[in-house]
Amino acid sequence: MMKRALACAAVLALTLSPAAAQQKSPYADYQKKTTEAAPLELFELVGEELWKKKQGPKSASLEQCDLGQGPGKLKGAYARLPRYFKDTGEVMDLESRLVHCMMSLQGRSREEILKRPFGNADKPSELEYLSMYVARQSNGFKIDPGTRHPKEKEAYALGEKLFSWRTGLWDFSCTSCHGEEGKRIRASELPQLDDPKQVSPLIATWPAYRVSTSSLITLQWRMNNCFQQMRTAEPIFGSETVNSLITYLTVKSKGATYSGPGIKR
Amino acid sequence: MITKSTLGAAVAALVLSPAASAEPSAREVQEILKRDFRPRGQAKMDRMDQDAVQRLCTTTNNKPPADLAKKLEADQMRTIDFPKGSLMGNWKEGAKIAWSGQGMQWHEDPKLPGGGGCYNCHEMSPQREAFGTIGPSLAAFGKKRGNGIEMQKYVYGKIYNAKAYNLCSEMPRFGTTNSLTEEQIKDLTAYLLDPASPVNK
Amino acid sequence: MMQRRGLLKGAAVLLLAGLLKPVAALAAWNKAAFSSKTSADALKSLGTPSAEASGGIVIEAPQIAENGAVVPIEVTSNIPGTTSLAVLVEKNPYPLVAKFDFMESALPFVKINAKMGETSDVRVVATAGGKHYQATKEIKVTIGGCGG
Amino acid sequence: MAGPMKMRATLAGGYTDVRVLMTHPMATEQQTKGQPHFIQNLTVKVNGKTVIEGEISQAISRNPVFSFRLKGGAKGDKIEVSWLDNKGDTNKTETAVA
Numbered sequence: 001m002m003k004r005a006l007a008c009a010a011v012l013a014l015t016l017s018p019a020a021a022q023q024k025s026p027y028a029d030y031q032k033k034t035t036e037a038a039p040l041e042l043f044e045l046v047g048e049e050l051w052k053k054k055q056g057p058k059s060a061s062l063e064q065c066d067l068g069q070g071p072g073k074l075k076g077a078y079a080r081l082p083r084y085f086k087d088t089g090e091v092m093d094l095e096s097r098l099v100h101c102m103m104s105l106q107g108r109s110r111e112e113i114l115k116r117p118f119g120n121a122d123k124p125s126e127l128e129y130l131s132m133y134v135a136r137q138s139n140g141f142k143i144d145p146g147t148r149h150p151k152e153k154e155a156y157a158l159g160e161k162l163f164s165w166r167t168g169l170w171d172f173s174c175t176s177c178h179g180e181e182g183k184r185i186r187a188s189e190l191p192q193l194d195d196p197k198q199v200s201p202l203i204a205t206w207p208a209y210r211v212s213t214s215s216l217i218t219l220q221w222r223m224n225n226c227f228q229q230m231r232t233a234e235p236i237f238g239s240e241t242v243n244s245l246i247t248y249l250t251v252k253s254k255g256a257t258y259s260g261p262g263i264k265r
Numbered sequence: 266m267i268t269k270s271t272l273g274a275a276v277a278a279l280v281l282s283p284a285a286s287a288e289p290s291a292r293e294v295q296e297i298l299k300r301d302f303r304p305r306g307q308a309k310m311d312r313m314d315q316d317a318v319q320r321l322c323t324t325t326n327n328k329p330p331a332d333l334a335k336k337l338e339a340d341q342m343r344t345i346d347f348p349k350g351s352l353m354g355n356w357k358e359g360a361k362i363a364w365s366g367q368g369m370q371w372h373e374d375p376k377l378p379g380g381g382g383c384y385n386c387h388e389m390s391p392q393r394e395a396f397g398t399i400g401p402s403l404a405a406f407g408k409k410r411g412n413g414i415e416m417q418k419y420v421y422g423k424i425y426n427a428k429a430y431n432l433c434s435e436m437p438r439f440g441t442t443n444s445l446t447e448e449q450i451k452d453l454t455a456y457l458l459d460p461a462s463p464v465n466k
Numbered sequence: 467m468m469q470r471r472g473l474l475k476g477a478a479v480l481l482l483a484g485l486l487k488p489v490a491a492l493a494a495w496n497k498a499a500f501s502s503k504t505s506a507d508a509l510k511s512l513g514t515p516s517a518e519a520s521g522g523i524v525i526e527a528p529q530i531a532e533n534g535a536v537v538p539i540e541v542t543s544n545i546p547g548t549t550s551l552a553v554l555v556e557k558n559p560y561p562l563v564a565k566f567d568f569m570e571s572a573l574p575f576v577k578i579n580a581k582m583g584e585t586s587d588v589r590v591v592a593t594a595g596g597k598h599y600q601a602t603k604e605i606k607v608t609i610g611g612c613g614g
Numbered sequence: 615m616a617g618p619m620k621m622r623a624t625l626a627g628g629y630t631d632v633r634v635l636m637t638h639p640m641a642t643e644q645q646t647k648g649q650p651h652f653i654q655n656l657t658v659k660v661n662g663k664t665v666i667e668g669e670i671s672q673a674i675s676r677n678p679v680f681s682f683r684l685k686g687g688a689k690g691d692k693i694e695v696s697w698l699d700n701k702g703d704t705n706k707t708e709t710a711v712a
Contacts, residue, residue, distance in 0.1 A: 027608075030528035030537075037538040037579050039677040042635045045620050121676065122639065150287070157287035161294055164326065166319040169312050169369055169444065170437035171428070173323065177399065185385050187395035211533045214676040231369045231437075233308045239301035265532055495654040500671050536675045555673065559643075564670040572658070572665040573629060577681035581642070581673045 031263070038209045038263050040132065043124065043216055047133025050126055056106030065101035067094070067134065078138035079258045082155065082247045083146030091146065091155040093246045094134060095127050095220045096238035117237050118221045121214040128216040131207045131261075138258045143203060145250045152247070155240075159248025162241060163194065168232035174245075176230075188265075193249060200253035205262025212265055219246050291315075291324060308371035322433035334432040341429035344441045345422050352417040352454050359456025360463070362449050363389060369444050379444055381424070381453055386436075389456075390463035399435060407458035408465040420454045496565070505554045505561040505589060512552055512565065517591050517598035520545060525590055530606040531582065537605060540577040541590050548574035548594040556602075557586035582607050616705035623693045623711045630687030630711055632658065634695045635679050642672045652700055658682055659694040687711050 051062045067077035068085065082093040088100060095117075102108045119125035146152040163174045177185060178193040191198040207218040223242045227235050235242050289297070298313045318337055321329050329337075365380025367373060384393055386400035410416055423430055425440030439445040445453070456462050499511035509515055522545035531537045541551055551574055552565040563580050574592065587602045617637025624631050641651040650672045658666035666682055684693075689711055696706035 026530050027532045030531050033528050033538040034536055037679050039635045039679050041620050042637055045618055153287040158289050166323045169442050171319055176435045183398050185397045211536050228370050233302040233310050233312050234305040234371055236301050236303055241301035495669050558673055563673045566666055566668045568666055570665045571685045573683040573685055575683040579675035579679055581675055
């Protein structure tokens, strides 16, 4: 039964842009119903347990983690990331900041934390569970990443530059697939990611539960997987490159209402 | 902390125009990429070095000056190794290569044969309804254009190194990068040109 | 395959070993119905070989599902005295997906996520007052977008 | 051993809405080369009394989510949901109607 799903035999060709798709896609009803029925709460629950669990050499929880709104303040915190953090001197997205908190509060090493940054259906990663839990507390908040600090401006500018930077064995840039409206890769519509109208509904629903693989996916994973398909070397988790691309896309989505965690196909 | 950084930003905005202060140079971007990636599996760090073609297409937003493009296209043409005789292989093998999207990724076994991933971007045979639209439709390609030796040479060369024909094409250089073998490219050529191929039905 | 294992026997062994609470061991699972390869056979095994079409059964589901791995299906019976609902996907290798018995204050309503191998009719059979009723709804399944 | 469950039971215009989530692979024969692993039975109890008995197959999606409805109900009613899979593994969760 599921073999056919793996054969990648798509039947329906969509030419709608995602923005228009919200009203017109034949899948709109399916996506709405699947979102309502997705087991997101399960993962958020595990994320909450991990947030409160005492771990690491310092046997501490993450409850005092400062995601930009003060220690332990979770409401709306995710919607205001990425942003510049004075204590590290870097622009950080949620996952980078979580790694920072695990290191500083729990005394754990970066190597140990990032041994398995991306999980699978059988075993999501700690960072994926935590991302779901933290992101939920921003549901309904306006997306408002940092844009005023010079470092935040730098991150945006680097992200913009990287977006059209051709690289890797096959000469691709992000714009190869995401630079024009109305294109498809196989049967999947490709959003034009430098268009705020097209990128904001996507940014508003990460992290997400991926229906086709029953796994949790985050923005760090999304960037990593795009580079994998671009046939580059592997981007380092939470590096300036990855965080700047996330900053670029999130700033493009500024002002939209965060409605995640969501589902992806 | 928030007040402070806001203040800092305001001061910075007064002193410097944000675009001028923030925009990294191509050299800086290249250095950042070398720092922020690591080799994994078959994907080594040399993949992060922008070559002249990638650099020119990036800096000119894929619209290079004509004379420079001509020169670089000629360089790229010299990378193509045209075999003697017919360039048409087995279209049935070509079909498999066109359908497969595998190959050259860091998690993949480099010993396994790679695919062309052609359907990611092109319409080809009516047998496959899930095709992309990043590249032009290649439906009935040989039927429309014939399959003489000049056409064979064009198709073979285009798959081998698309940049020899259109410098800033989005199509990978399958032969030049050793992503496909000579035999595989011949099979794909047959898939596009052989009258028996489903592409031409 | 699991059909050969025999749940009750397995449970009895576990019970003897003191590994399973007795309450779980009481559970029954209609192996014959769930192993049937056609919905007709499954319905026979459930003891509902024939059922009359009824507008009292409402199947709320998307007309077209992007991915067969998760298809939300909501079923309500407005037929008075409904005591059970069975959900079948006609074209699945084993059509019977689930069967629920409702007692006491439970309303004949359930919402599930089902797997569908391909476009198929979904059939719901309700039992009320010893009689059987049914309704069907087609759900199209597009198995697309294997990328990211 | 079994992964977490989560349940919510809320009063909604004349009935109690119960939504329950279970962590389970719900692996099919095809996925496992003939060694499927899936929940077979689930039971819903209200204040200790069984009100729903479900028998389910491998065609229920991974990490099952079910919604049920109970006539009437009152704040504080104790709802309990338990499951048993084909390998003899079980889990249960309970909550009070809010």
